[in-house]
Every structure is written in C-alpha cells, then in structure tokens.
Amino acid sequence: xxxxxxxxxxxxxxxxxxxxxxxxxxxxxxxxxxxxxxxxxxxxxxxxxxxxxxxxxxxxxxxxxxxxxxxxxxxxxxxxxxxxxxxxxxxxxxxxxxxxxxxxxxxxxxxxxxxxxxxxxxxxxxxxxxxxxxxxxxxxxxxxxxxxxxxxxxxxxxxxxxxxxxxxxxxxxxxxxxxxxxxxxxxxxxxxxxxxxxxxxxxxxxxxxxxxxxxxxxxxxxxxxxxxxxxxxxxxxxxxxxxxxxxxxxxxxxxxxxxxxxxxxxxxxxxxxxxxxxxxxxxxxxxxxxxxxxxxxxxxxxxxxxxxxxxxxxxxxxxxxxxxxxxxxxxxxxxxxxxxxxxxxxxxxxxxxxxxxxxxxxxxxxxxxxxxxxxxxxxxxxxxxxxxxxxxxxxxxxxxxxxxxxxxxxxxxxxxxxxxxxxxxxxxxxxxxxxxxxxxxxxxxxxxxxxxxxxxxxxxxxxxxxxxxxxxxxxxxxxxxxxxxxxxxxxxxxxxxxxxxxxxxxxxxxxxxxxxxxxxxxxxxxxxxxxxxxxxxxxxxxxxxxxxxxxxxxxxxxxxxxxxxxxxxxxxxxxxxxxxxxxxxxxxxxxxxxxxxxxxxxxxxxxxxxxxxxxxxxxxxxxxxxxxxxxxxxxxxxxxxxxxxxxxxxxxxxxxxxxxxxxxxxxxxxxxxxxxxxxxxxx
Amino acid sequence: xxxxxxxxxxxxxxxxxxxxxxxxxxxxxxxxxxxxxxxxxxxxxxxxxxxxxxxxxxxxxxxxxxxxxxxxxxxxxxxxxxxxxxxxxxxxxxxxxxxxxxxxxxxxxxxxxxxxxxxxxxxxxxxxxxxxxxxxxxxxxxxxxxxxxxxxxxxxxxxxxxxxxxxxxxxxxxxxxxxxxxxxxxxxxxxx
Numbered sequence: 001x002x003x004x005x006x007x008x009x010x011x012x013x014x015x016x017x018x019x020x021x022x023x024x025x026x027x028x029x030x031x032x033x034x035x036x037x038x039x040x041x042x043x044x045x046x047x048x049x050x051x052x053x054x055x056x057x058x059x060x061x062x063x064x065x066x067x068x069x070x071x072x073x074x075x076x077x078x079x080x081x082x083x084x085x086x087x088x089x090x091x092x093x094x095x096x097x098x099x100x101x102x103x104x105x106x107x108x109x110x111x112x113x114x115x116x117x118x119x120x121x122x123x124x125x126x127x128x129x130x131x132x133x134x135x136x137x138x139x140x141x142x143x144x145x146x147x148x149x150x151x152x153x154x155x156x157x158x159x160x161x162x163x164x165x166x167x168x169x170x171x172x173x174x175x176x177x178x179x180x181x182x183x184x185x186x187x188x189x190x191x192x193x194x195x196x197x198x199x200x201x202x203x204x205x206x207x208x209x210x211x212x213x214x215x216x217x218x219x220x221x222x223x224x225x226x227x228x229x230x231x232x233x234x235x236x237x238x239x240x241x242x243x244x245x246x247x248x249x250x251x252x253x254x255x256x257x258x259x260x261x262x263x264x265x266x267x268x269x270x271x272x273x274x275x276x277x278x279x280x281x282x283x284x285x286x287x288x289x290x291x292x293x294x295x296x297x298x299x300x301x302x303x304x305x306x307x308x309x310x311x312x313x314x315x316x317x318x319x320x321x322x323x324x325x326x327x328x329x330x331x332x333x334x335x336x337x338x339x340x341x342x343x344x345x346x347x348x349x350x351x352x353x354x355x356x357x358x359x360x361x362x363x364x365x366x367x368x369x370x371x372x373x374x375x376x377x378x379x380x381x382x383x384x385x386x387x388x389x390x391x392x393x394x395x396x397x398x399x400x401x402x403x404x405x406x407x408x409x410x411x412x413x414x415x416x417x418x419x420x421x422x423x424x425x426x427x428x429x430x431x432x433x434x435x436x437x438x439x440x441x442x443x444x445x446x447x448x449x450x451x452x453x454x455x456x457x458x459x460x461x462x463x464x465x466x467x468x469x470x471x472x473x474x475x476x477x478x479x480x481x482x483x484x485x486x487x488x489x490x491x492x493x494x495x496x497x498x499x500x501x502x503x504x505x506x507x508x509x510x511x512x513x514x515x516x517x518x519x520x521x522x523x524x525x526x527x528x529x530x531x532x533x534x535x536x537x538x539x540x541x542x543x544x545x546x547x548x549x550x551x552x553x554x555x556x557x558x559x560x561x562x563x564x565x566x567x568x569x570x571x572x573x574x575x576x577x578x579x580x581x582x583x584x585x586x587x588x589x590x591x592x593x594x595x596x597x598x599x600x601x602x603x604x605x606x607x608x609x610x611x612x613x614x615x616x617x618x619x620x621x622x623x624x625x626x627x628x629x630x631x632x633x634x635x636x637x638x639x640x641x642x643x644x645x646x647x648x649x650x651x652x653x654x655x656x657x658x659x660x661x662x663x664x665x666x667x668x669x670x671x672x673x674x675x676x677x678x679x680x681x682x683x
Numbered sequence: 684x685x686x687x688x689x690x691x692x693x694x695x696x697x698x699x700x701x702x703x704x705x706x707x708x709x710x711x712x713x714x715x716x717x718x719x720x721x722x723x724x725x726x727x728x729x730x731x732x733x734x735x736x737x738x739x740x741x742x743x744x745x746x747x748x749x750x751x752x753x754x755x756x757x758x759x760x761x762x763x764x765x766x767x768x769x770x771x772x773x774x775x776x777x778x779x780x781x782x783x784x785x786x787x788x789x790x791x792x793x794x795x796x797x798x799x800x801x802x803x804x805x806x807x808x809x810x811x812x813x814x815x816x817x818x819x820x821x822x823x824x825x826x827x828x829x830x831x832x833x834x835x836x837x838x839x840x841x842x843x844x845x846x847x848x849x850x851x852x853x854x855x856x857x858x859x860x861x862x863x864x865x866x867x868x869x870x871x872x873x874x875x
Contacts, residue, residue: 020867027850027867028843030858035838036707050844 006593015259018125024052025129029136038069038141045137052133053126056118059639061102063111069141070112081113087131089121097121101131103138109145112138125310170281176200177285181292190296194218197269197289202280204272206254207293210265212239216661225272227252242268248290249285250276255283257290261298269293342443349436351376351393351399364443365416380442382414397436405429405438421446458630465627473527481527484520488513525551541570545595552585557594563606569655572635573597573606579628580608580651588612588649602657603637609650616643628653695862698794698829699822703849703865704857708837713800716857718744720798720833725749725756730792732757732783734764734799754790761803771809774844775816780821784828795830811848818852822870833857 035041049058061073063081090098101114106436114134138151184192194205204219212235228234242258256273269290281575337344377386396402413423424443495509536544542560549556618625631641637655738758787795850867
C-alpha cells in the first residue's frame with residue numbers, strides 16, 4: 001500500500017528536533033558520499049536508521065533476488081515490493097509496522113528498497129527523512145556503480161594500454177630483431193646469423209646440420225654442454241621432432257628451431273639455455289633467425305644450382321664447339337681421305353667397317369655399302385691370314401701390344417672377286433680412349449713389285465752383260481791382239497836369228513811381224529771401240545760418236561749437237577750408238593746409216609737408223625737389243641725399236657735429263673765453232 | 684574562513700579544530716591523508732603527535748629534513764597511544780592530550796597537532812560510549828590551546844550508528860580534501 005500519510009502525521013514536530021534530524025541526514029549524506037562500495041553505503045544507511053528513526057531497524061531488499069549489497073525479500077514482501085515506485089507502508093505478516101523506500105535514482109538498475117520495520121508506523125518526518133536517505137543511498141550506489149563501471153572501463157583501457165604498450169614494445173623488439181637479422185644480408189651468411197642472434201639474446205648459439213653436427217657457434221658454449229648422444233640415436237629422434245615442428249621447442253637445455261628451405265633439407269638453430277630463462281622475445285628472435293637461415297640456405301642452394309647450370313651450359317657450349325670443330329675436321333679428313341689415292345678403311349674395335357673411301361672401292365672392287373658394318377676380315381683379308389688378323393686385334397685390345405700399328409708392312413689383300421694382290425698397309429689407332437678404332441691405308445703395290453722385279457732382272461742382266469763383255473775382251477785379247485803380238489814377237493826373234501844366215505828369210509819374217517803388228521793394232525782398236533773412249537770423256541758425245549762411226553765399214557751420217565750432258569747419260573748414249581752401229585754392220589746389210597740426237601724439253605733423244613733389211617727383234621734376254629734396253633732403262637730412259645720386215649730399222653732412246661743438269665755447250669768439240677741452237681746444230 | 688598562512692596546515696584547519704574524517708581502508712588512503720597532514724604541520728613548525736597502526740610506514744614517507752627538532756614528530760601505534768595501560772580510559776586519554784599540548788607550548792612550538800586512527804576501537808572492543816565521551820571532552824579543552832585534533836574513521840569498520848556518534852561529536856568534517864562545518868555536531872553530546 002502506498003504511503004500517503006494522514007492529517008495527524010502532518011502535525012508540525014518540534015522545530016529543533018526537525019532541524020537536528022535534517023542535519024543528521026545531511027551530515028550522513030556527506031559521509032555516504034565517502035563510501036566506496038554499494039555494500040558499504042547500504043550498510044551505512046541501514047545501520048544509521050536507528051539514529052534517525054528510533055527503535056527501528058532497516059534492511060535492503062530486492063523483490064526477487066539477492067545481490068552484493070541487498071538480500072532477496074521474503075516472498076510475501078517481494079510480491080508487495082514488485083512494481084513499487086514510491087515509499088509505501090507494507091502489510092507484512094509478523095511486523096507491526098513496515099515501510100519500504102525505493103533506493104532509486106535515474107541511474108539505478110536495481111529495484112532495491114530500504115525496508116524499515118518497527119513496533120509502530122513512522123512519522124511523516126521520519127518517512128520524509130528516510131525517503132531522502134534512501135534516494136541518496138540509491139544515487140550514491142548508482143554513482144558508485146557508474147564509477148566502478150568507469151573504473152572497470154578505465155582499468156580495461158589501462159590494461160589495453162598496457163597490453164598495447166607491451167605489444168608495441170614486443171613489435172619494436174621484433175622489428176629490431178628483424179632489422180638486425182635481415183640486415184645481415186648475403187655477406188653475413190650463417191656466421192652473421194649466429195653472431196647476431198647471440199648479440200640479440202645473449203645466449204650462446206649453435207647451428208647444426210642435418211646430421212646433427214655443429215656447423216658453427218657464437219658466444220661461449222658451456223664446457224659440459226652436449227645436445228645429444230649421437231651414438232644412442234638421439235639425434236634421429238630429435239630431428240624427426242624438429243621436422244614436424246613449426247615453432248621453437250625446448251629440449252635438452254636448449255631452445256631449438258628448424259630451418260628448412262626445402263622439405264628434405266634440415267638445419268637447426270639452437271639457443272643454449274640451461275636455466276630456461278629465455279624470454280618470449282628471445283624465442284621470437286630464434287624463430288626469426290631460423291627463418292633468415294632458411295632464406296640464406298635457399299639462396300646458397302639457388303646460387304649453387306645457378307653455378308652448376310652455368311657450368312653445364314659452358315660445358316655444353318664447349319662440347320658443341322668441339323663437336324662442330326670435330327665435324328669440320330672429320331669432314332675435311334673425310335674429304336682428304338676421299339681424295340687419297342690409297343684405299344682407306346676405318347673399323348671399330350669389333351673390326352666392323354665404319355668408313356671406306358673411293359680409292360678403296362676402286363682398289364677392292366666393293367661399293368661402300370657392301371662393306372660398311374661388315375667384318376673387315378671377311379671382306380678384304382685373305383682366308384689364310386684371317387685367323388692371324390683376328391688374334392692380333394684381340395691381343396692388342398687386351399694388352400695394348402701390336403706388331404703392325406704405326407708401321408708400313410706389306411701383305412696380301414683380297415679383292416671382291418677373291419683375287420689377292422700385294423699391298424702396303426699402314427694401320428693407325430684413331431679411336432678415343434676406351435673406344436678403340438683403327439684406320440688402315442692400303443696401297444696396291446702390284447705394279448711397284450713388278451717394276452722392282454724387272455729392275456732386279458735388269459740389274460742381273462747388266463751384271464751378266466758386264467761379265468760377258470769382260471769375257472769377250474779377255475777372249476778377244478787372247479784370241480786376237482795377244483796372238484798377233486805373240487806371233488810378231490816370235491817372227492822378230494826368228495828374223496834376228498836368221499838375219500845373218502838367211503837375210504831373205506829374215507826380211508819375210510820382218511814383213512810377217514809387221515803384218516801381225518798391224519792386225520794386233522787393228523784388234524786392239526776394235527776392242528777399244530767396245531770400251532769407254534777417252535775422247536768421250538774429254539770432248540763429249542759428238543766427237544766420240546763421229547770417231548766411232550769412222551771405224552765402221554757402213555757410212556754413217558752423224559747429226560749430234562756439240563753439247564755436254566751428264567757423264568752417265570753421255571756414256572749410255574755412246575754405247576747405245578756403238579751397239580746400234582755394230583748391229584747395222586753385223587745384221588742389217590745396210591748401205592747407209594745415221595745417228596741423230598736432239599734435246600726435247602727435259603729429255604734427250606738419240607736415234608740410230610739404217611736402210612737395211614729390217615725385222616730386228618729381241619730374241620732372248622741376252623740379245624743385244626735387250627742389253628740396250630737395260631742400259632737405257634738403267635738411267636730412266638726408254639728404248640723404242642722400229643724395224644718393219646719391209647726394211648729399215650730405227651732405234652730411238654729417250655733419256656730424261658735430271659733437273660738442274662741442263663746441257664752445256666762444248667766449245668772444244670769444234671774449235672772455233674759458234675754454238676748454235678741444239679736442234680739445228682749439225683755435228 | 685581565512686586563517687594565517689603560518690598556522691594553516693594547508694587543509695583548511697584552524698587552531699583549536701577537532702576534525703573527523705572518514706576513509707576506506709580498502710582503498711588504502713589512510714597513509715596519504717596522515718602523511719599529507721604531518722608534512723604540512725611540520726612545514727608550519729608544529730609539533731606532531733601521530734597515532735596509527737603502521738608508524739614506520741608513515742615515518743618513512745615523511746621527509747626527514749622537515750623534522751627540525753628532536754621530538755618534533757612523535758609517532759606511536761594506536762594501542763600505545765590510546766591504551767598505554769592496556770585498556771582505554773577516557774580520563775587518562777584526556778590528561779595525556781592536555782599534557783602533550785602544554786608540553787608543546789612549553790617547548791616553544793606554535794601549535795600541537797594530533798592525528799589518530801580510531802580503528803583500535805573495533806580491534807579492542809572499546810566501549811563506544813566511553814570513547815565518544817572522550818571525543819566530546821576534547822571539544823571542551825581545545826579552545827584553551829592552539830592545537831589541532833584530527834580523528835580518522837574507517838568506513839569499512841564502523842557502521843552507520845557509530846558514524847552518527849562521530850558526526851555528533853566533531854564540530855567539523857574533512858570531506859574531499861577540505862574542512863567544512865558539521866551541521867549535526869551537538870556540543871553537549873555524550874558526557875561519560
């Protein structure tokens with residue numbers, strides 16, 4: 001029931017008592033303002049009520065619940081209090097008088113009432129004072145709650161500020177860490193990272209590699225410090241843990257942080273902290289250092305890979321350049337080999353043919369496609385030599401020993417048609433180390449061997465001819481001049497014995513001796529005609545040939561220029577003329593003969609002809625014509641014989657004049673004669 | 684009210700004042716009030732008698748250079764000051780206060796200033812009526828001396844009924860840093 005007061009209650013009290021009561025409320029209100037909490041204020045008010053309204057007691061009640069400065073009203077009272085907005089008397093069972101005063105204020109959130117009970121109802125003055133006091137208390141409480149909320153907010157702000165300051169401080173510290181660590185740059189490397197982390201945190205720093213080996217340290221590592229026992233497999237276990245960790249972990253008196261630039265690369269940065277006194281910032285520095293280390297490791301790996309790529313590029317370029325040069329070289333070599341006159345065959349270490357040139361095709365009768373990739377021995381080595389060829393190649397490949405490499409040897413080779421021919425072969429190794437290959441240069445020496453055989457035969461005939469000539473001279477001297485000289489000596493001795501007794505007979509004997517002497521001289525002259533004449537040596541070919549012709553019965557026309565040739569050529573041509581003129585006298589039945597000689601380019605051509613019966617043929621190796629051919633061939637010349645059966649014979653010897661041996665004029669061959677062009681100068 | 688600067692302890696006190704103040708121990712402001720009062724009193728050249736439960740704390744916060752003379756600052760615990768014989772006696776207390784005030788005047792101090800925390804009342808179960816009889820008695824001797832009595836009550840310890848006694852026995856109240864007249868003061872209150 002709302003309190004309205006009665007007329008009797010509004011009787012004016014004693015003025016001094018009223019003033020005193022008002023003063024007490026005013027003074028109490030001053031103290032109420034000093035309270036610090038709603039509970040303190042409520043306690044002050046409820047306990048002060050007996051001083052304001054004698055014999056009364058007071059409580060702070062809430063209609064439906066209890067709080068830190070009020071209690072829940074009994075249900076019956078709570079029902080009465082609910083919705084109450086002004087002071088009111090309450091009819092409560094068990095209480096003679098009960099009044100409720102709202103502790104309300106514009107700022108209050110609670111429906112709390114100052115409930116005063118006593119034996120009699122409050123007077124109007126008391127009701128007014130308690131209403132004021134309750135309102136003041138409510139206002140104070142609202143103010144305190146507001147201030148408390150403000151304090152809380154201020155506290156929150158202060159806490160936020162403190163937290164912000166701490167965050168800013170941490171950020172500043174982290175920025176410093178970041179600046180210090182990232183400022184290391186490429187020049188600092190891992191040592192710079194370790195040194196910087198040591199300087200930032202003050203803890204000794206260790207950087208370990210993937211095997212747990214210490215790569216480097218910074219700061220003073222305790223003497224007894226040991227991270228793991230490698231032999232006990234502790235590192236492998238720790239490494240697995242670190243690989244799975246994205247934050248620093250504390251193990252074995254050490255803060256550890258993995259640095260993994262790649263999933264399969266592990267490096268570890270460690271702060272040695274036996275007392276575990278590292279701050280959060282120190283650990284952040286460790287983690288940041290590990291990040292920088294990861295970057296550094298990645299950078300180094302990138303540089304290494306770039307260097308490797310660069311090196312590979314350079315090696316590839318060099319290889320390409322070499323290949324290019326090699327290709328050019330091989331092309332040039334193949335061109336050279338292709339143009340070579342000798343057959344060239346290249347094989348690999350399995351004796352398979354890899355290259356042949358054109359000369360090979362000409363020499364062996366194969367086309368290149370018929371032999372490329374085929375076994376060399378099957379193609380060009382005669383069956384009788386194949387096994388030896390294969391054994392030799394195998395021995396070389398096994399021992400490096402060879403009897404044919406880098407030498408010129410003569411052996412038989414086999415053509416495509418199966419015929420064999422003598423060949424000069426030079427074999428060289430051309431393959432790279434570890435890839436044996438061989439190249440053979442093959443020259444068909446069939447013609448050369450034939451020429452050599454002919455030369456040998458020619459030399460044998462010359463020796464035989466020389467022996468025959470010596471025997472002929474011996475026989476001629478014995479049978480001719482020697483017999484005449486012996487007879488002359490005998491006739492002169494007989495003539496001396498009979499000079500006194502038979503002068504006639506002595507004269508006949510002197511006459512016979514004279515005749516024998518003439519015959520002896522004639523025999524010696526003929527004999528001398530077959531020997532090297534002194535005239536040839538002293539005056540040259542023209543006078544010698546002229547003197548030679550004078551001794552023959554067949555008249556000869558001589559057309560030989562007055563020149564000097566090298567002595568071997570003059571001698572050979574002299575004997576050529578002598579033998580040819582002798583044959584004219586002996587066999588040609590000619591009436592005339594001629595001797596002509598002229599110089600043509602670098603050759604000297606001598607010709608002896610007659611008008612005889614012709615039909616001259618070399619009959620045997622000992623015949624005169626064969627002897628002439630050998631003599632001319634001995635100085636590199638050739639002999640042509642023209643002797644038809646119809647008559648007439650011409651022998652023509654063509655002799656090369658060696659370079660630098662140009663013919664000289666022979667002034668003493670014809671005293672007073674003026675040298676003329678060789679071809680026009682008659683002798 | 685204007686008071687001479689030499690006598691003004693800086694808080695609005697006037698000679699002969701008997702002032703009460705209320706504080707909250709939970710806020711730990713007692714030391715601040717006491718130290719401020721002592722400091723200003725010493726600066727004014729007065730003798731100071733302090734009765735608190737933490738004398739060393741107070742003494743430690745007062746600048747020592749302000750204690751110009753031996754005995755200028757006298758700090759005791761509440762029990763030592765209020766109950767020198769082990770129990771509180773209004774008469775003994777009043778005599779001691781009068782003796783100290785006279786001694787201070789005799790020692791040439793311009794004023795005697797006492798400050799005390801009355802928490803000992805609750806702690807020792809002192810009869811409230813006897814105590815406030817002593818508080819009323821102080822009002823009778825104060826006008827004879829240029830002294831200041833400053834009484835401190837903890838709102839965390841004392842209830843409203845006790846507070847009303849305090850208000851009836853102290854002519855002036857120290858509120859929010861200033862001293863104002865107490866309208867509820869009753870000069871004839873409580874004679875033991």
